[in-house]
Amino acid sequence: MGARITTRPASSDRIGVAASRLPGLVHRTTLATMGRPLTVPGREAALEHAAAIVLRAWREFDRARESESDVGPELSRLLQASLPEQGVDAIVGLDHAAGILDASIAQSRPRYFAYIGSSALEIGALADLLAHSYDINLALDSKAATRLEEQTVRWLGQFVGFPAGGGHFTSGGQLSNTTALAAARERALPGSRARGMGGVRARIYVSAEAHYSNVRAAEMLGIGADNVVSIPLDAHRRMKVDALAAAIDEDVASGYVPVAVVASGGTTLTGAVDPLGDIASMAHARGVWVHVDGAYGLPAAGTESRRHLFTGLDQVDSVSIDAHKWLSVPKACSAVLLRDPTALALTFGHHEAYMPHEDDVRPNTVDTTLEYSRPVRSLKLWLAFHVHGAIGFRESLEANLGHAELAYRLASGRDAFAVLPHPPSLSIVPLRHVHPGCPDVDAHNDALYRAMQDDGRVYISPGTIDGGTWLRPCFTNFRTTDADVVALLDVAEEIGARICPMH
Ligand SMILES: Cc1ncc(COP(=O)(O)O)c(C=O)c1O
Numbered sequence: 001m002g003a004r005i006t007t008r009p010a011s012s013d014r015i016g017v018a019a020s021r022l023p024g025l026v027h028r029t030t031l032a033t034m035g036r037p038l039t040v041p042g043r044e045a046a047l048e049h050a051a052a053i054v055l056r057a058w059r060e061f062d063r064a065r066e067s068e069s070d071v072g073p074e075l076s077r078l079l080q081a082s083l084p085e086q087g088v089d090a091i092v093g094l095d096h097a098a099g100i101l102d103a104s105i106a107q108s109r110p111r112y113f114a115y116i117g118s119s120a121l122e123i124g125a126l127a128d129l130l131a132h133s134y135d136i137n138l139a140l141d142s143k144a145a146t147r148l149e150e151q152t153v154r155w156l157g158q159f160v161g162f163p164a165g166g167g168h169f170t171s172g173g174q175l176s177n178t179t180a181l182a183a184a185r186e187r188a189l190p191g192s193r194a195r196g197m198g199g200v201r202a203r204i205y206v207s208a209e210a211h212y213s214n215v216r217a218a219e220m221l222g223i224g225a226d227n228v229v230s231i232p233l234d235a236h237r238r239m240k241v242d243a244l245a246a247a248i249d250e251d252v253a254s255g256y257v258p259v260a261v262v263a264s265g266g267t268t269l270t271g272a273v274d275p276l277g278d279i280a281s282m283a284h285a286r287g288v289w290v291h292v293d294g295a296y297g298l299p300a301a302g303t304e305s306r307r308h309l310f311t312g313l314d315q316v317d318s319v320s321i322d323a324h325k326w327l328s329v330p331k332a333c334s335a336v337l338l339r340d341p342t343a344l345a346l347t348f349g350h351h352e353a354y355m356p357h358e359d360d361v362r363p364n365t366v367d368t369t370l371e372y373s374r375p376v377r378s379l380k381l382w383l384a385f386h387v388h389g390a391i392g393f394r395e396s397l398e399a400n401l402g403h404a405e406l407a408y409r410l411a412s413g414r415d416a417f418a419v420l421p422h423p424p425s426l427s428i429v430p431l432r433h434v435h436p437g438c439p440d441v442d443a444h445n446d447a448l449y450r451a452m453q454d455d456g457r458v459y460i461s462p463g464t465i466d467g468g469t470w471l472r473p474c475f476t477n478f479r480t481t482d483a484d485v486v487a488l489l490d491v492a493e494e495i496g497a498r499i500c501p502m503h
Helices: 014-020 043-061 073-080 090-102 122-134 144-160 173-188 213-220 241-253 276-285 298-302 342-348 378-413 441-455 482-502
Strands: 166-170 202-207 228-231 257-264 289-293 318-322 334-338 417-419 431-433 462-465 468-471
Touching: 043 090, 073 090, 122 378, 144 166, 144 298, 144 318, 144 334, 144 378, 166 173, 166 342, 173 202, 173 213, 173 257, 173 289, 173 318, 173 334, 173 342, 202 213, 202 241, 213 228, 228 241, 241 257, 241 276, 257 276, 276 289, 298 318, 298 378, 378 417, 378 431, 378 482, 417 482, 431 441, 431 468, 431 482, 441 462, 441 468, 441 482
Parallel strands: 202 228, 202 257, 257 289, 289 318
Antiparallel strands: 166 334, 318 334, 417 431, 462 468
């Protein structure tokens, strides 16, 4: 089998020779590519070259670089070129690709603290190369790869402490949340996937600082953004359970159907974890589905130091986890896990003429997923767990939690910074630079994060908290060190002091 898909020397290429005898089918290039114009010529050398590029990048990512590299004139010319009719040599092409990536903002670098970064775990990148080379389609029952996805779902549930009866991997938190909410909608309103929402007024409940993907899911599911009820926060920026109960009871009395509560397992703005156990008991007493959006924070449920924040996780109906965030594997790799996976088949099972379906002995996974064609995204997490063990992940997560504590402690101890009144729950540490010469602290911090991005030594993004502008570093990178955390504060202080007289 293997020999049939291996490029042979031109003289032994049976397809090439056969094709060359056919009038009008003689290819312009070498016999080696005869009949296979998209096989990489000299692919062994190309693979070695790609490996060398990857190794160089990994070595470079081990340490921070002093500035971001620019898109110079040569790269600009390349990026403005029109569609080439003739290709270049693969080695030259690979060098061009590497040059483009090198002049891009890479989340893999240890001083990337913006948004919620992934960090392209090395074994995960290798797994992607393997997975993409085999290019298996998980829309179908793909034998071992399908079993691997099922096993990885179980491992992930075990890691965070959620009794996953089933689930699958998706392209991201957006799709995982949408999948869970689609299942919740079908449970609250059986048949709504077929009939539509009609005049039914349905509702979803989220904390005031929940991720927007849940609102977008409500829009796509016909529930409507206006029917996403934003529940106020307590002093630690967590959803208030009494306000949630009151909102559900009032809605039911007014004829609304509560579809789901989305509890945050780490908000994107500050890392707050909603009280999952209290929410689950209250919502379940009212027959309402509880989904945990743990796209960012849920891996922390697997750590010794933060497990307590997720008490009650074992009671909820579904969870989302982005392995491409705090489990460090390359994008795109999220998972939606359900306590009772039958909800997925009820939501997504379907029939059409061109593939066997759920009544088959081995149902195709497309009957339980929103996506159709799907790569084996789980391979990168499976291989990462296989190679590093759960213990490796716990250590890396604890290290990031330590970075957050260090940042909070250092910022609290310096006059130049203000921090939130409570230490970080997870690994996001909002802070702002305060300078006596800058009375408008919001305008100053807005200018500061931009100046820091231009400077390029650290990469940071802002956040709006209670109407004010904050710097919002997030520590999710397995390459980050304590020295990188110190550098973040030093650079912010240095640039903050420097730009102050400018506005
Ligand atoms: C809490 C939360 N949910 C959902 C998402 C969306 O995830 P993705 O970008 O993987 O679609 C994010 C992204 O930052 C998030 O932080």
